[in-house]
Amino acid sequence: MRTSTHLTLGAGLLLLFGSIAQAADYVIDTKGAHAFIQFHIKHLGYSWLVGRFNRFDGEFSYDEANPQTAKVAVTIDTTSIDSNHAERDKHLRDEDFLEVDKFPEARFVSTSYRDLGEGKGELVGEFTLRGITRPITIAVTQIGAGDDPWGGYRRGFEGRASFALADFGIKRDLGPASKEVHLWLGVEGIRK
Amino acid sequence: MLWRNTVNGYGLIQILMHWTMAAMIAVLLPLGLWMTSLDYYDPWYRKGPDLHRAIGVLLGLLLALRLVARLIQTRPRALTRPGWETRMAGAAHFLLYALPLAMVVSGYLISTADGRPVEVFGWFELPATLYGIEGQEDIAGDIHFALAMLLLGVVALHALAALRHHLILKDPTLRRMLAPQPHPSD
Numbered sequence: 385m386r387t388s389t390h391l392t393l394g395a396g397l398l399l400l401f402g403s404i405a406q407a408a409d410y411v412i413d414t415k416g417a418h419a420f421i422q423f424h425i426k427h428l429g430y431s432w433l434v435g436r437f438n439r440f441d442g443e444f445s446y447d448e449a450n451p452q453t454a455k456v457a458v459t460i461d462t463t464s465i466d467s468n469h470a471e472r473d474k475h476l477r478d479e480d481f482l483e484v485d486k487f488p489e490a491r492f493v494s495t496s497y498r499d500l501g502e503g504k505g506e507l508v509g510e511f512t513l514r515g516i517t518r519p520i521t522i523a524v525t526q527i528g529a530g531d532d533p534w535g536g537y538r539r540g541f542e543g544r545a546s547f548a549l550a551d552f553g554i555k556r557d558l559g560p561a562s563k564e565v566h567l568w569l570g571v572e573g574i575r576k
Numbered sequence: 577m578l579w580r581n582t583v584n585g586y587g588l589i590q591i592l593m594h595w596t597m598a599a600m601i602a603v604l605l606p607l608g609l610w611m612t613s614l615d616y617y618d619p620w621y622r623k624g625p626d627l628h629r630a631i632g633v634l635l636g637l638l639l640a641l642r643l644v645a646r647l648i649q650t651r652p653r654a655l656t657r658p659g660w661e662t663r664m665a666g667a668a669h670f671l672l673y674a675l676p677l678a679m680v681v682s683g684y685l686i687s688t689a690d691g692r693p694v695e696v697f698g699w700f701e702l703p704a705t706l707y708g709i710e711g712q713e714d715i716a717g718d719i720h721f722a723l724a725m726l727l728l729g730v731v732a733l734h735a736l737a738a739l740r741h742h743l744i745l746k747d748p749t750l751r752r753m754l755a756p757q758p759h760p761s762d
Contacts, residue, residue, distance in 0.1 A: 408743040439762065445598065463711070470686065470687070470688075470690035470692070470707075470713040471686065471687060471689075474686065474689075474714055474717055557617075559616065559617065
């Protein structure tokens with residue numbers, strides 16, 4: 385009986401330490417471009433226009449046993465906006481939209497994470513764009529986690545969020561169907 | 577014939593090229609400022625830039641022809657008095673070739689920054705050559721705008737100087753750019 389108690393205790397400790405070992409900090413793999421910040425907005429209400437930010441960096445921490453402690457911080461280089469059309473990108477960088485001369489950085493810093501089970505959650509944070517900081521909520525889905533083939537450990541999520549352009553001081557009128565921009569985030573982190 | 581330049585005045589070729597270029601610049605400068613201020617739903621939001629790009633390319637071609645014409649033809653005698661006026665006129669004329677040329681190039685570099693060609697009235701396309709440089713459209717855009725402001729200044733000076741010759745100095749400087757001068761007029 386003693387043996388089995390020890391075994392149970394041992395297994396319990398293993399589980400505990402095992403899950404503590406899961407609580408880890410991750411660097412978002414922008415270096416290897418396994419992370420993406422895409423945006424899409426309706427064009428005239430007839431189709432989607434898709435673009436992305438090519439340069440950003442960030443970190444997150446995630447504990448499988450305590451997902452509600454998850455934290456994320458990402459900094460985006462707004463000059464790196466890329467909608468696959470130089471003349472449009474030039475316009476997106478000027479005063480009508482991102483005004484990158486004045487606001488070269490956008491930032492997201494999480495404030496809370498609510499685990500909804502089955503790898504889903506709701507990440508709330510302060511988003512700063514054009515110098516305006518407002519809370520946004522990102523619907524998060526964990527895609528997977530595990531060892532990578534090169535000796536590291538990776539964990540990846542996707543996220544969806546949307547906000548009104550006007551909320552961040554973008555006054556340019558693109559039409560009634562194009563007041564909201566949607567973000568799609570694909571984030572892969574490498575455990576530190 | 578009056579097609580070619582003489583020592584005393586400009587030939588028809590030179591006169592036509594001068595005023596065609598002047599007309600193009602007179603359209604391009606305000607069009608460039610106006611088209612970038614339009615609302616997204618304005619019918620000219622796309623037509624304006626299309627026209628601006630097309631006229632810009634044609635201006636570049638005309639400018640190339642004009643430089644050739646200048647090189648192979650007699651240059652009429654300057655009617656300015658020696659000294660600072662001649663030097664000013666020389667500098668202004670240099671800028672009136674150099675600035676439009678640099679504007680055509682910088683404008684072309686904005687529109688072709690992603691490798692897309694520039695379309696000229698659907699007649700032909702000018703392919704991209706230099707593209708994909710980090711921030712190309714922004715840098716070229718800033719240069720294009722600064723040169724436009726500078727050109728506006730030089731054009732104003734050029735026009736005022738021509739009027740001064742005509743109205744105050746009463747010499748044929750302006751007249752000889754309006755019509756070929758068959759006889760020595762001074």
